Amino acid sequence: MNGEAVIENPASGEVIWRDNVGVTCRRWNWRQGTRTRLDYASSRMWFILESLETMPEAALDEASEMLVSGLNALMPGSLIERRRIAV
Incomplete structure (x- = not known):
């Protein structure tokens, strides 16, 4: 604590x-x-968004867009890469 x-x-x-x-x-x-x-000195971050089969892919895409939008607002000019991995 x-x-x-x-x-x-x-x-x-x-x-x-x-x-x-x-x-x-x-x-x-x-x-x-x-x-x-994560703190102010963090320069590389990795976020994992997961979903269960019952979650529509569109909802996962929307969550991803919201995360990217928030990151761009907090850190303008940052490089953000996204990858979808299906298993």
Whole structure:
């Protein structure tokens, strides 16, 4: 809390995100860690938008457009690339 290191253990079967250094967040991304958070010095960011089969593709496209629009408003002149990956 408040930027202090906190050790938590995920529940059995809980979804976590990790990299080669350790766990970066848990519970489907609702809690970010200090090491991976975005701040004023961040120059490269990666956002993942996912949907379940029941979500119309148009809704996912709309969410993507809203994210890009917001990023352009916050950081004019930034380079934004989008890719759709279907699995």
